Amino acid sequence: MQRLIEYINTIKPKVDNYIAKVLEGEPGRLYEAARHLPLKGGKRLRPALLMLVAKALGGKEEEALPAAASVELLHNFTLVHDDIMDRDEMRRGVPTVHVLYGEPLAILAGDLLYAKAYEALLKTQKSPDLVKRMAEYLTWAAVTVAEGQAMDMMFEERWDVSEEEYLEMIAKKTGALFGACGAIGALVAERPDYAEKMKEFGVILGKAFQIKDDILSLVGDEKVTGKPKYNDLREGKKTLLVIRALRSLPPEEAEELKNILSKEEKDFEELERAASLIKKSGALEYAMKVAEQLEARAREILSQLEVVDEEAMDLINELLEFAVKREF
Amino acid sequence: MQRLIEYINTIKPKVDNYIAKVLEGEPGRLYEAARHLPLKGGKRLRPALLMLVAKALGGKEEEALPAAASVELLHNFTLVHDDIMDRDEMRRGVPTVHVLYGEPLAILAGDLLYAKAYEALLKTQKSPDLVKRMAEYLTWAAVTVAEGQAMDMMFEERWDVSEEEYLEMIAKKTGALFGACGAIGALVAERPDYAEKMKEFGVILGKAFQIKDDILSLVGDEKVTGKPKYNDLREGKKTLLVIRALRSLPPEEAEELKNILSKEEKDFEELERAASLIKKSGALEYAMKVAEQLEARAREILSQLEVVDEEAMDLINELLEFAVKREF
Numbered sequence: 001m002q003r004l005i006e007y008i009n010t011i012k013p014k015v016d017n018y019i020a021k022v023l024e025g026e027p028g029r030l031y032e033a034a035r036h037l038p039l040k041g042g043k044r045l046r047p048a049l050l051m052l053v054a055k056a057l058g059g060k061e062e063e064a065l066p067a068a069a070s071v072e073l074l075h076n077f078t079l080v081h082d083d084i085m086d087r088d089e090m091r092r093g094v095p096t097v098h099v100l101y102g103e104p105l106a107i108l109a110g111d112l113l114y115a116k117a118y119e120a121l122l123k124t125q126k127s128p129d130l131v132k133r134m135a136e137y138l139t140w141a142a143v144t145v146a147e148g149q150a151m152d153m154m155f156e157e158r159w160d161v162s163e164e165e166y167l168e169m170i171a172k173k174t175g176a177l178f179g180a181c182g183a184i185g186a187l188v189a190e191r192p193d194y195a196e197k198m199k200e201f202g203v204i205l206g207k208a209f210q211i212k213d214d215i216l217s218l219v220g221d222e223k224v225t226g227k228p229k230y231n232d233l234r235e236g237k238k239t240l241l242v243i244r245a246l247r248s249l250p251p252e253e254a255e256e257l258k259n260i261l262s263k264e265e266k267d268f269e270e271l272e273r274a275a276s277l278i279k280k281s282g283a284l285e286y287a288m289k290v291a292e293q294l295e296a297r298a299r300e301i302l303s304q305l306e307v308v309d310e311e312a313m314d315l316i317n318e319l320l321e322f323a324v325k326r327e328f
Numbered sequence: 329m330q331r332l333i334e335y336i337n338t339i340k341p342k343v344d345n346y347i348a349k350v351l352e353g354e355p356g357r358l359y360e361a362a363r364h365l366p367l368k369g370g371k372r373l374r375p376a377l378l379m380l381v382a383k384a385l386g387g388k389e390e391e392a393l394p395a396a397a398s399v400e401l402l403h404n405f406t407l408v409h410d411d412i413m414d415r416d417e418m419r420r421g422v423p424t425v426h427v428l429y430g431e432p433l434a435i436l437a438g439d440l441l442y443a444k445a446y447e448a449l450l451k452t453q454k455s456p457d458l459v460k461r462m463a464e465y466l467t468w469a470a471v472t473v474a475e476g477q478a479m480d481m482m483f484e485e486r487w488d489v490s491e492e493e494y495l496e497m498i499a500k501k502t503g504a505l506f507g508a509c510g511a512i513g514a515l516v517a518e519r520p521d522y523a524e525k526m527k528e529f530g531v532i533l534g535k536a537f538q539i540k541d542d543i544l545s546l547v548g549d550e551k552v553t554g555k556p557k558y559n560d561l562r563e564g565k566k567t568l569l570v571i572r573a574l575r576s577l578p579p580e581e582a583e584e585l586k587n588i589l590s591k592e593e594k595d596f597e598e599l600e601r602a603a604s605l606i607k608k609s610g611a612l613e614y615a616m617k618v619a620e621q622l623e624a625r626a627r628e629i630l631s632q633l634e635v636v637d638e639e640a641m642d643l644i645n646e647l648l649e650f651a652v653k654r655e656f
Contacts, residue, residue: 025471030478081439085432104413104481107435108474111409114442115470122464128456135463136450142443143353146436150358153432 001325004318008048011061011068015047018069022116033101033109034116038076041092041226043328045319046071046181049205052316053185053198058308063125064188067134070121071181074138077113078145078177080106085153086235093226114142126188133192134184137199141180148172155238159246159258166240170210171203178206194305201301208294209323211287214239216327218275219284224328230271236261240290244283253277291324329653332646336376339389339396343375346397350444361429361437362444366404369420369554371656373647374399374509377533380644381513381526386636391453392516395462398449399509402466405441406473406505408434413481414563421554442470454516461520462512465527469508476500483566487574487586494568498538499531506534522633529629536622537651539615542567544655546603547612552656558599564589568618572611581605619652 016039023035047068054064082088083096084106090096098106121138124131151169155161182202186194216225217232218241232239242261246254260266260274278284298320307313344367351363375396382392410416411424412434418424426434449466452459479497483489510530514522544553545560546569560567570589574582588594588602606612626648635641 025475027475027478027482029482030475081435085435105478107409107413108478108481111438111442112471112474114439115467115474118446118463118467119471122460122467128460132450132456132460132463135446135460139443139446139450143440143447146440146443147353147355147358150355150433150436153436154355154357 001318001322004048004315004322007052007315008044011048011051012044014065015044015068015072018065018120019072022069022073022120023113029101030105030108030112033097033105034112036094036097036100036109037080037091038072038113040094042072042076044072045209045323046075046177049178049202049316049319050181050185050188052312052319053182054188055309055312056307056316057186057189057191057194057198057305059185059189064185066120066123066125067184067188070117070138071141071177071184073113073117073120074142075177077110077117078149080110080113082149084110085149088228088231090228091226121184124188126190130187130190130192133195134187137180137183137187137195141176144172144176148174148176152237156236158238161238161243163240163243166238166243167207170207174210174213175203175206178202178209189308197301197305201298204294204298204301205320205323208291208298208320211240211291211294212324212326214241215284215287215291218278220327226328230268230275233261233271233274234266240287241278241283244286245278245281248281248283248286249277253280288324295320295324329646329650332376332643332650335380335643336372339376339379340372342393343372343396343400346393346448347400350397350401350448351441357429358433358436358440361425361433362440364422364425364428364437365408365419366400366441368422370400370404372400373537373651374403374505377506377530377644377647378509378513378516380640380647381510382516383637383640384635384644385514385517385519385522385526385633387513387517392513394448394451394453395512395516398445398466399469399505399512401441401445401448402470403505405438405445406477408438408441410477412438413477416556416559418556419554449512452516454518458515458518458520461523462515465508465511465515465523469504472500472504476502476504480565484564486566489566489571491568491571494566494571495535498535502538502541503531503534506530506537517636525629525633529626532622532626532629533648533651536619536626536648539568539619539622540652540654542569543612543615543619546606548655554656558596558603561589561599561602562594568615569606569611572614573606573609576609576611576614577605581608616652623648623652 019038023031025031050068050071051061051064055061080097083091084098084103088096089099097109121134148169152173179199179202182198183195186198222229245257257274257277260270347366351359353359378396378399379389379392383389408425411419412426412431416424417427425437449462476497480501507527507530510526511523514526550557585602585605588598
């Protein structure tokens with residue numbers, strides 16, 4: 001995945017520059033709050049995917065830049081609001097926006113990031129018809145991400161969440177925006193006939209990415225991920241790991257896991273115990289297998305495309321591998 | 329203004345129907361939270377303005393419907409988030425969304441309303457070029473409203489807010505969306521050459537509307553307005569009334585007003601005293617005069633237009649009068 005990392009390192013300053021420019025304005029404190037998260041790092045996978053799809057299908061990288069900044073802005077908007085909803089205090093190794101700027105300004109900074117996502121997208125130098133279609137995909141993603149986030153929240157109150165429901169939730173919460181990246185990338189390449197296929201690809205990639213995210217929340221190194229370990233367990237999230245472990249563990253251990261996850265406040269020892277029960281259940285291996293199956297399905301879609309730039313297509317394949325194999 | 333009220337009564341069910349249809353989806357509780365405010369009344373002035381501008385300049389009312397629903401959705405998104413930020417518990421005579429559904433779901437319901445505003449707008453049956461321009465105006469409004477709301481919040485901490493700063497703040501917080509209604513109305517009528525002029529008209533109308541809103545917060549009947557009396561005073565808002573009163577009152581009374589407004593918690597007697605000091609200062613008459621000057625400037629713009637439907641133009645003039653003369 002070395003080449004992918006090199007590629008991202010070449011586009012990151014361009015995307016970040018574009019974002020920094022879009023996020024200049026008054027009042028200064030609002031724009032400062034809005035800049036905090038997007039300019040504090042992040043993997044830039046969504047802009048990379050959008051740009052690589054555009055290139056692979058015959059578009060130019062520069063033409064994809066406003067749209068690439070747009071999807072990253074939309075992503076950051078959802079993170080700022082999610083952190084308020086989940087009361088998370090750290091992200092990307094730094095305090096979250098509401099911790100630094102207070103909740104009212106953080107809500108507003110999120111709203112501004114969202115509006116700026118459209119502002120950037122609408123600057124794309126393509127025919128109005130293509131730009132309008134891009135805006136439709138961005139809007140579909142925004143609606144769908146909100147639905148997924150609501151499902152995720154509601155699952156916290158339930159014990160009977162099925163694997164199928166979980167997979168639908170992550171297709172919405174995480175898949176939709178990756179799907180929009182795929183579709184918008186195809187539109188930048190002036191291949192509207194490929195938009196739906198690349199959306200489907202992106203959604204599957206996003207699901208695999210989210211499953212890996214859940215796994216990293218359990219076994220990742222927080223110095224590498226930038227997120228507090230066991231965050232999902234602390235918040236009682238119904239991840240695939242939890243769903244699977246509850247079904248696979250012997251009844252008493254399943255009950256014990258449930259009891260820990262039900263607690264309003266959990267100490268570190270309890271979180272460690274919950275994690276060890278999940279590990280013991282085989283849920284990690286199971287989740288990895290599901291992620292790899294998704295990876296294979298996504299790879300199948302890629303193999304059907306008429307490719308203009310093979311090098312870009314290789315990098316999309318690496319990105320897919322990264323989504324599942326990464327340690328951060 | 330009887331004819332205006334009759335007109336609004338004919339379009340309201342159409343707009344509400346469109347909004348209700350756009351706000352159907354899963355998960356049910358998210359969509360229920362999103363529907364709460366937009367379907368609990370509201371004056372529908374923004375959709376009315378957009379539709380009337382479209383008609384007056386030669387467009388068809390039905391063609392304006394998706395855009396009319398869009399601006400109302402955007403307006404409701406800002407209200408849902410503003411109520412969280414301002415900790416307001418009542419609006420339109422009913423509890424606010426975060427009171428009924430909790431803050432996390434209310435933030436998300438606001439986000440969904442925002443996304444749905446674009447979804448509705450992008451359904452407009454006009455050329456992609458016109459629809460793209462509409463989306464640009466909606467985006468400009470969303471960015472500008474966030475800036476205005478941030479200014480409003482920051483003014484709460486300051487005593488040296490000037491009249492000029494206040495007027496800039498309301499041009500952004502309230503004027504921008506009315507401005508977008510004017511511009512988008514012109515685009516529905518396929519008169520892009522009028523978009524900027526109608527935006528200017530809308531911004532001025534919105535400023536007059538906001539000044540009247542501030543006045544009603546002080547002297548309005550809460551049974552008629554649906555909003556708790558003295559809300560602005562309670563929150564320490566720097567309205568034109570407060571700015572003017574602080575400058576016009578004798579030093580001891582200005583100090584007394586400042587002391588009351590500075591208090592974290594204010595009892596009803598203190599709010600009554602603050603209101604009576606403001607009334608005594610002549611600030612109400614002054615603010616009415618400013619609103620009427622804005623009304624005159626807006627009317628001047630209307631008089632310069634090539635009008636296709638004179639009846640619709642008469643109603644726009646009535647809407648302008650209503651903004652300044654209304655009791656609710």
